[in-house]
Amino acid sequence: MRKRIVIAASVALLSLTGAVAAHATGFSIYEAGTRATALGCAFTATADDGSAIFYNPAGLSFLSGTRADLNIMPIQPNFKFAEAQTMASRDAATGQSADNTFPVPGAFVTHNDGGKFAFGFGVYAPYGLGVEWQQPDTWTGRQANHDVGIQTVYLTPAVSYLATEKLAVSLGLDVASQHLVLNRYSLDPTSGGNAVHQDIEGRSNLNVTPSLGIMYRPDEKLSFGLMYHHKKTMKYEDGDLVLENVGAAGSAAETFGTNLMNALVGDPDRYEATIDSELNLPWLLSLGASYRFSPRFRAEVNYVRFGWSEFDALDLNTDVAALNQTLHFGYEDSWQLRAGAEFAATEKLNLMAGYVRDTTPQPLESMSPILPDSDRNDYSLGASYKHGKWDFNLAYMAVIGEERTNIENGASVAGSATYPTGTYAANANIYALGVGYRF
Amino acid sequence: MKKTLKTILAIPVVLALLLTGCSLDDPDHPTDLKAPTGDRIFANYVSIGNSLTAGFMDGGLIQSGQNDSYPYLIAQQIGFGDEFTQPWVAAPGIGSSLPSAPGQTAGVLHFDGASITVLDETASALVPTLLLAAAQPTPYHNLGVPGATLVDVFNTTSSANSYPGPNPFFDFINRYGLLYGSEERTATILNMAGTAPRDVTYETASMGWQAIAKGPTLLTVFIGNNDALGWATRGGDQSVVPLTDPSTFAQQFSDMLQLLAGGLVERTGFPPTIVIGNVAGVSSAPYFVPTATFTQLASGALGVPWTGGFDEAGASLVRFPALSTLTGPTTDITAEYTLTATEVTTATNTIAQYNGAIDLVAAGVNASGMAIVRVVDVNAILADIAAGTSAYGPLAGQHFMVALAQTGTVAAASQATLFSLDGLHPNNRGYAVVANAFIEEINDAADTDVADVDVASKVWDPTYSWYSPAVTKADDGGVAGLSARAAAQMDAVFR
Numbered sequence: 012m013r014k015r016i017v018i019a020a021s022v023a024l025l026s027l028t029g030a031v032a033a034h035a036t037g038f039s040i041y042e043a044g045t046r047a048t049a050l051g052c053a054f055t056a057t058a059d060d061g062s063a064i065f066y067n068p069a070g071l072s073f074l075s076g077t078r079a080d081l082n083i084m085p086i087q088p089n090f091k092f093a094e095a096q097t098m099a100s101r102d103a104a105t106g107q108s109a110d111n112t113f114p115v116p117g118a119f120v121t122h123n124d125g126g127k128f129a130f131g132f133g134v135y136a137p138y139g140l141g142v143e144w145q146q147p148d149t150w151t152g153r154q155a156n157h158d159v160g161i162q163t164v165y166l167t168p169a170v171s172y173l174a175t176e177k178l179a180v181s182l183g184l185d186v187a188s189q190h191l192v193l194n195r196y197s198l199d200p201t202s203g204g205n206a207v208h209q210d211i212e213g214r215s216n217l218n219v220t221p222s223l224g225i226m227y228r229p230d231e232k233l234s235f236g237l238m239y240h241h242k243k244t245m246k247y248e249d250g251d252l253v254l255e256n257v258g259a260a261g262s263a264a265e266t267f268g269t270n271l272m273n274a275l276v277g278d279p280d281r282y283e284a285t286i287d288s289e290l291n292l293p294w295l296l297s298l299g300a301s302y303r304f305s306p307r308f309r310a311e312v313n314y315v316r317f318g319w320s321e322f323d324a325l326d327l328n329t330d331v332a333a334l335n336q337t338l339h340f341g342y343e344d345s346w347q348l349r350a351g352a353e354f355a356a357t358e359k360l361n362l363m364a365g366y367v368r369d370t371t372p373q374p375l376e377s378m379s380p381i382l383p384d385s386d387r388n389d390y391s392l393g394a395s396y397k398h399g400k401w402d403f404n405l406a407y408m409a410v411i412g413e414e415r416t417n418i419e420n421g422a423s424v425a426g427s428a429t430y431p432t433g434t435y436a437a438n439a440n441i442y443a444l445g446v447g448y449r450f
Numbered sequence: 451m452k453k454t455l456k457t458i459l460a461i462p463v464v465l466a467l468l469l470t471g472c473s474l475d476d477p478d479h480p481t482d483l484k485a486p487t488g489d490r491i492f493a494n495y496v497s498i499g500n501s502l503t504a505g506f507m508d509g510g511l512i513q514s515g516q517n518d519s520y521p522y523l524i525a526q527q528i529g530f531g532d533e534f535t536q537p538w539v540a541a542p543g544i545g546s547s548l549p550s551a552p553g554q555t556a557g558v559l560h561f562d563g564a565s566i567t568v569l570d571e572t573a574s575a576l577v578p579t580l581l582l583a584a585a586q587p588t589p590y591h592n593l594g595v596p597g598a599t600l601v602d603v604f605n606t607t608s609s610a611n612s613y614p615g616p617n618p619f620f621d622f623i624n625r626y627g628l629l630y631g632s633e634e635r636t637a638t639i640l641n642m643a644g645t646a647p648r649d650v651t652y653e654t655a656s657m658g659w660q661a662i663a664k665g666p667t668l669l670t671v672f673i674g675n676n677d678a679l680g681w682a683t684r685g686g687d688q689s690v691v692p693l694t695d696p697s698t699f700a701q702q703f704s705d706m707l708q709l710l711a712g713g714l715v716e717r718t719g720f721p722p723t724i725v726i727g728n729v730a731g732v733s734s735a736p737y738f739v740p741t742a743t744f745t746q747l748a749s750g751a752l753g754v755p756w757t758g759g760f761d762e763a764g765a766s767l768v769r770f771p772a773l774s775t776l777t778g779p780t781t782d783i784t785a786e787y788t789l790t791a792t793e794v795t796t797a798t799n800t801i802a803q804y805n806g807a808i809d810l811v812a813a814g815v816n817a818s819g820m821a822i823v824r825v826v827d828v829n830a831i832l833a834d835i836a837a838g839t840s841a842y843g844p845l846a847g848q849h850f851m852v853a854l855a856q857t858g859t860v861a862a863a864s865q866a867t868l869f870s871l872d873g874l875h876p877n878n879r880g881y882a883v884v885a886n887a888f889i890e891e892i893n894d895a896a897d898t899d900v901a902d903v904d905v906a907s908k909v910w911d912p913t914y915s916w917y918s919p920a921v922t923k924a925d926d927g928g929v930a931g932l933s934a935r936a937a938a939q940m941d942a943v944f945r
Contacts, residue, residue: 087471089473089474090474091474091475091476091477092477093476093477093478093479093480094479095479095480095481095482095483095719096479096480096481096483097483097718097719097720098715098719098720103479105476105479200588200589200660200663200664201626201633201654201655201659201660201663202633202654263631263632263633263654266631267629267631270629271587274585274587274629275587333585409471409472411472414477416480416482418480418482418483421482421483421484422483422484422486422490423483428665432483433477433479433480434477434478434479434480435477436474436475436476436477437474438472438474440471440472
């Protein structure tokens with residue numbers, strides 16, 4: 012019964028979130044709560060609300076009573092592309108992502124009756140991707156992607172054990188479900204027209220891995236935290252691949268599409284295949300230290316490490332061998348430095364700010380229309396207001412990606428002929444709204 | 451209290467401002483992408499041409515020959531071998547459909563210990579089963595089509611419109627037209643080789659446009675031989691296969707090279723490196739043997755001195771297939787098998803004009819900046835080999851049967867000559883020599899250091915001893931030395 016509820020909640024949240032835009036490097040979404048977001052998500056050594064389920068479940072041991080936190084974090088990602096200029100006679104292409112807003116959830120319930128054990132449960136979305144390009148039929152990168160989406164929802168029950176008054180350790184189980192969508196075109200090589208549209212969509216099996224947390228508070232001013240989420244392999248067993256001949260009537264592209272479809276699958280117009288795949292998610296480690304400089308001012312720094320080297324390639328296997336394909340990513344492990352500070356303006360009002368230096372795990376070769384990633388600087392602001400049993404939180408984070416060009420020493424290093432050569436720019440605006448209630 | 455209230459009220463105002471979010475500036479188009487130079491031109495290699503490019507050997511296409519096609523060897527040397535695709539053909543290979551064996555397609559030739567015969571044949575309906583790479587949905591990197599002429603490069607899409615007549619090799623090598631259809635387009639050709647700017651048409655499923663579609667950074671072009679050899683292999687009869695007029699050749703070559711260079715600039719954004727092989731003289735290939743040599747060959751084949759004559763007055767060169775027409779020591783050789791000294795001179799002068807045009811057009815395109823162009827002087831290299839003065843020995847330019855007569859063993863003869871049994875196409879060693887000639891010009895064009903193919907390591911087995919079951923067709927007809935069907939196969943190589 013409990014499992015059914017969990018799955019039902021997962022499905023409901025997936026439908027709520029739609030595609031989710033990555034706005035930490037790779038396709039991580041590190042924002043699980045509004046208060047944490049306001050602090051640049053430098054929260055591992057603090058973890059003093061429900062989002063501790065993600066940031067450090069050992070924080071549950073230092074909460075009191077029963078509380079619920081509900082956060083919604085609409086993300087507006089922007090991507091732009093400018094193709095490399097070559098001969099003067101050639102018009103270099105441009106591209107721009109569609110105006111999308113993706114609401115990312117973060118819902119948590121925690122309980123600590125003052126004993127040795129504290130409990131919590133959370134639903135959040137730590138990995139996601141949503142890159143939809145405008146003018147999909149003519150966008151220069153449409154062979155690689157014109158609309159991709161990855162949604163990963165975690166449902167994490169966690170228990171924390173207060174070993175001493177100063178030290179807590181915790182264990183969680185990250186139960187994850189993922190949804191993947193990828194849309195792109197195959198072109199007629201001679202005319203360049205759209206010939207076959209490829210639509211890949213699938214939902215993974217549930218995956219369960221452990222998460223760990225440690226929090227050590229040697230005194231009232233100082234706090235240390237450690238968070239670890241284990242790597243995952245999301246298995247897809249019955250995804251869908253739909254091929255459609257989309258060549259304009261009477262065009263060479265239509266003929267190409269017809270013959271290609273006939274050659275590959277024996278149907279000139281449309282073919283549906285089942286896809287099996289495995290998508291690896293990285294392990295995640297955060298080390299944090301927090302110091303309260305005065306009763307009204309506190310600051311925290313986190314060093315975060317992602318095991319993105321797990322995300323090397325994505326094999327898409329179908330029941331037709333000729334349709335099998337491999338997307339090479341070759342990611343490398345990456346790090347983030349997160350810093351946050353908060354100031355108690357009044358007894359009820361806290362003002363918060365944060366900064367993030369976020370390094371990309373993506374080698375230049377795999378930068379593509381699927382995900383044009385880059386190093387980023389994030390700046391956050393926010394406020395929390397306590398009113399009785401209620402906490403209200405607001406936050407804004409500006410994610411500023413550095414422009415990145417897949418050219419080295421005058422040569423394109425695009426890892427695939429379908430990846431255009433040029434400069435990508437990216438940013439994202441994250442708005443967060445959170446409500447907490449203490450029972 | 452007032453201060454607190456102000457602060458609280460200020461927060462939504464600040465957040466409202468923030469809600470407008472950060473805008474994203476348009477990135478500039480990067481301009482630091484440079485034309486590929488050095489090893490970078492090896493990122494994508496495509497070849498176009500005729501049978502010499504396809505790796506035609508022993509009168510047909512077969513994987514054991516294609517393995518040493520000069521483009522495939524170049525691809526190996528430049529590190530592109532794993533990606534370079536060819537229209538692989540399984541044994542016994544694809545030669546020609548012969549009137550003497552309706553419904554059958556001959557494979558390659560082989561030496562059965564006494565004669566050159568057809569190795570085997572395949573029912574024509576089953577020929578598609580020999581095409582090992584037919585499922586590849588994209589154009590091959592090696593787009594060489596046996597029998598292709600210059601005008602075919604941008605105009606032919608299938609055997610239905612090949613020049614000068616139906617050429618079925620287009621249908622499975624240059625197969626894009628049949629598979630995916632073709633579209634006629636128009637491009638403006640700039641003033642080149644004395645011509646005025648004008649519009650020319652081309653087919654999107656042609657060999658040339660398929661090459662452009664693959665976006666090569668390195669392109670080799672070896673075309674034009676059939677514009678002269680087709681005529682020469684018909685005994686110089688203009689009514690059977692015309693000798694392409696040199697001015698027409700120059701115009702067509704200019705059109706072709708400009709379309710290739712312009713198309714690739716449009717396709718990849720940068721000037722490609724194009725290495726061109728020029729046209730070899732007819733007397734350089736042992737398919738054409740001097741009358742004195744033919745007399746020796748005929749006498750050897752008959753076992754008694756051949757005392758027949760040549761019907762054509764002033765015969766200078768004899769086509770090798772004439773050997774199969776001998777029915778006795780007094781059989782005369784008809785005119786279709788001979789070239790007079792005048793015809794040889796005509797061919798030599800015409801080819802010199804072709805090569806002059808190639809040099810002129812190549813220099814013009816090179817100077818225009820549309821492509822980096824180099825020309826391999828295949829004509830000079832083969833003339834050197836034919837003269838017996840090359841580093842490959844005095845027999846390098848001789849036919850296998852001549853080499854066999856002189857060396858006494860198949861093993862020695864097969865390592866002495868650079869030509870395959872059909873006398874016109876190189877054998878495995880010969881293609882390595884051609885590849886090295888191209889590599890030299892590639893290195894010059896790109897300032898690279900690509901190593902030569904080790905010619906000595908290449909082995910040609912004219913007996914096809916590995917083919918099982920061994921098939922001999924010595925009863926194909928004709929005298930010992932060359933069966934009638936094998937001779938017909940050699941004749942069918944050029945249309």
